[in-house]
Amino acid sequence: FDHQLPAALKKLPFDRHLSLKNVQKVVTEADGYQPHLIAPEQGYRRLIDGSITYFKGPAEASVDAVHFVLKELVRKSIAETEELKRFPSLQNDIATAANEALERFREESRKTVVRLVEMESSYLTVDFFRKLHAAPEKKPEKNGNPPGPNNDHFHDTSLARIGSNVSAYIAMVSDTLKNTIPKAVVYCQVREAKRSLLTHFYAQVGRK
Template identity: 65%
Template sequence: MIAARHKEREYFATSPEYSHLSSKMGSEYLAKLLSKHLESVIRVKIPSITSLINKAIEELESEMDHLGRPIGVDAGAQLYTILELCRAFEKIFKEHLDGGRPGGDRIYGVFDNQLPTALKKLPFDRHLSLQNVRKVVSEADGYQPHLIAPEQGYRRLIEGALNYFRGPAEASVDAVHLVLKELVRKSIGETQELNRFPTLQSDLAASCYQSLERFREDGKKTAIRLVDMEASYLTVEFFRNLPQEVEKGSNTAVPTVDRYTEGHFRRIASNVSSYIGMVSETLRLSVPKAAVHCQVREAKRSLLSLFYSQVGRKEAKQLALLLDEDPALMERRVQCAKRLELYKSARDEIDAVSWAR
């Protein structure tokens, strides 16, 4: 090829017919013309080419963000990756509880609807029926109205009624527990970074559920303790004021009450019912506080404490198992990285040529 072009140049330079046009003849001259034309066309197209390359780079970077960055091979990098993923999950979970995302409001539904409804459905009418009141009072060990504290009949009726509050208190704690479990499951699904690691998702969920079980046990103990506190100490002032309430509006002395008449038992049932209503209102406000303090508050503060302690004891191989990925996903990431590198290199070269000119 070099020899042919050399002969071509020699021919046009020595030929009488073309010697005066030798500088504008031959394949070399034609190549220069075509090169200049191509260069002008490319120069016009450079902005659109650059725009196309930048768009491809943005798409590849977006896909790389979706696929996730490559994971380090050493244990420190793997542990750091796991902790970062846990922080992303915890952020979403707290947003559900604090109102940034939907779902946490269901906890208020437990306290505003479920608990009051359960309290209203308690069978106090049967417990305070005339027949049961007569039976309990008659079987009580003595009847001593001179005592400041409620007599034995009152105490037995009240303690028996207060036992009914255990069910709604435990049910409220269980309902909050179910809401928190659902929020954990939902938050894991909404944490895009976790989608790459099914094993980590499974272990994280299991650890969170284990922590929530512990919070539920604490919540139940506290709620039942509140009920037992009401049964252990009866509000004396309430019963001290009952005679004044009975005599209110009467200017005459109240005759001696026959303790075995139907009206007497009805008045006992009414007094106990009023006291139970007061306790019910107290528990309606205090049981939610116990659930929030022992469950919701602890879930926000230390939901992942158990998981962190478990991860901290794992070896490098165990950490790698938590961060296992789909091989197809890993191959896709490698291909995207290669294409991204090529596009960035092309963009840099075009920019260098553009600035040079």
């Protein structure tokens, strides 16, 4: 968590997603050709949604990485338990039950971290938009005909500002997920492995 997750988050292609060309494309499609340039709300939301989606990959990778570590720990523990070496069938049953439990923990963990990412997308921090609306607005020139779709309606400065604002918001989300994803993974996988790795197995044995 200290190295792999932060490194994976840094490698996400936000520069490409928030390039001037893509910002113009997304904002234009979302808000039309004459949106409120300072805060085209639907454009912002689409850019943020598209950016946040990238977090799912590193989140799920964290789940898989912990799952692999737990499987290795189980394998080594079983292999190093001398008493079990005399009962290969029991050894195999325990290994199977433990791995099945780890799979369940992984699935629950995967659902949880994906929910964390989706929560960031479904509920945007209100203060973010308040600050945008409070920012000084440059009034458009009144002379000339209304710009058409192919005219240079979106000035580079406006596009750069939109991209910069979204980038700042995504950085805030990244810092949040950098803390919440490890907590969710530890809670759903490590904690459950300690508490109930073989609970289901013991219950089955008890019924026989």
